[in-house]
Structure formats: structure tokens, C-alpha cells
Amino acid sequence: MMVERKPVTQLVDSHCHLDLSHFDDDRDDVVARAEAAGVKTIVTIGIDLPHSAAAIALAERYPQVYATVGVHPNDCQDFGPTALVEIRRMSEHPKVVAIGEIGLDYYWDRTSPDRQKEVFQQQLDLAAELGLPVIIHNREAHEDVRAQLRTWVTKGSLPGSSLSQRPFAGVLHSFSGDLSMAEEAYEWGFILGLAGPATFKNARQLHALVPHLRPDRLMVETDAPYLTPHPYRGKRNEPARVRLVAEKLAELWDIPFTEIERLTTTTAQTFYGIVA
Ligand code: NI
DSSP states (O other): OOOOOOOOOOEEEEEEOTTSGGGTTTHHHHHHHHHHTTEEEEEEOOSSHHHHHHHHHHHHHOTTEEEEEOOOGGGOTTOOHHHHHHHHHHHTSTTEEEEEEEEEEOSSOSSOHHHHHHHHHHHHHHHHHHTOOEEEEEESOHHHHHHHHHHHHHHHTSTTOGGGGSSOOEEETTOOSOHHHHHHHHHTTEEEEEOGGGGOTTOHHHHHHGGGSOGGGEEEOOOTTSSOOTTSTTSOOOGGGHHHHHHHHHHHHTOOHHHHHHHHHHHHHHHHTOOO
16 A cells, blocks of 8 residues: 655754744744644754753743753853752753753853853753763854863763763754864764854854764754844744755755755754654
8 A cells, every 4th residue: 555655844952042032022922833834843952051941841832942051161250069959959950951052152251261160060060970972162262262161071982971971962053164174073973053154144154164064973053142143043943943044054065955854853863862
């Protein structure tokens, strides 16, 4: 008997901030529009303790939403021992799938680089202990992020470390590095995330880089409400628009959209340990 197969339409928005107030007026509609656009899974990312708790609350409310918990470098001024205890406690929730976003941000100078590195390290070590992958934020801090991750991965790949048992150790979210950084990340067992900037008309460097990246080591993301893809720049972003990122990648790699969909969705499900 022949079974008629519909083409699979399933994308994962691997990184957004669905709990932010930008969505307070129409969050149900935003989630419904994502579903209608074939975005079957949404991962909403914590940036500090209250927002991590809010991300978990959304994961409890919507079956297709998963959460991550962590403190972003721009929000780490008050990070103390109780913050680590709280992140550890929240990470026990069954829908918490990673630690993040964590990292270094030298664009905003609200917190000193040394303090950022300290907070980053504590959360990296916690993730390794918990056996959870990390979501890395890096803005204008390429060399320091690389140095810190390199040491962490070397330590974590020792036999017996829970980190070495994961398919992927982390993701460089909204990747902005060069090919050498991407290749080193692959060696670490990291993957890359690409967002709206890949669709920007003037993103020549990124457009030149993408064909050299591995399509099987990539997740698509929106970072909504930020980084809105072309042609909606200037408007609020939302998870449904992750499709525009995937379409641009299909064009840059010159492979069918369904193949991008299959690869990025499989990678995201493996990365986060989400069963389809
Ligand atoms: Ni983000």
C-alpha cells in the first residue's frame, strides 16, 4: 500500500527570548504563528535568574517550548554563590536542556572583563558537572572566549567527565567569528548557531564564510525579539522567522531547503537531547 508522505516541515528555533516583555501582549499568537510556519520546537534562553525562571514557566505552559538557565555576561554584576545554587536547582527541571546564555561581552562595559571571565568559568564548570551543553554569547571577545573554552574542553574531555559523554559540548550562538574559530569549535565538539544577520544584505563576510561551514554542525535561531531577518529588519523578531534564516542558508550552501531543515533539526534535537 502506498502511503502519501507530506514533506516534513519542521524547524527548531534553537535560541530566542520568548519570556521578554516584547511578547507580553501576544505570546500565544507568536507561538501559534511559529507552529503554523513549521517551527515545531522553540528553545527560550535564560539571561539572568528571573528570566531563567520565566523561561521555565513558559516551557511548562507550551509543550513545544524548552528552556535554558544561566546568567548573561551583561547581567553578571551581582552574581554570587547563591546564583550558582539557584542555577543548579533550576537545571533539575525536566524541560531545562542547557546552561546559557553565558560568555563574554566586551561591547557593553557594564562589567569588567575579569569579573565576566570569573562568572563565565563558574557556569562552565557547573555545566560540565551537570553534563549539560552550554550556549555561548560572544561579542567582541573572540580571543578570550576561545582561550577559556579551549581550557574548559581540555579539562572536560578527560575520561569520566560527564561532558565527554555528550554528543555536543556547546554552541557558539549567533556566530560572528572566522573560519579558524569555527574549525576549532568543531574540534571541541561544539556547533554553531546562525541567526538573522546571515540574511542581511550587507553581511558580506558572513555570506562568504557560510559555504565553508559544516551544514551538519549548525542550528538555526532567531534570538527573537532581536536580530530580525531581512526583509523585516527594524521590526520585532519572532520564532516563525527562523524559516528566513534557514532559507538563506539553503541558498548560500546551494542545497535544498528540506535538507537544511532535516540537518538543522536533527542537530538541534541531538544538541538539546529533545526527542522529536
Ligand atoms: Ni540571545
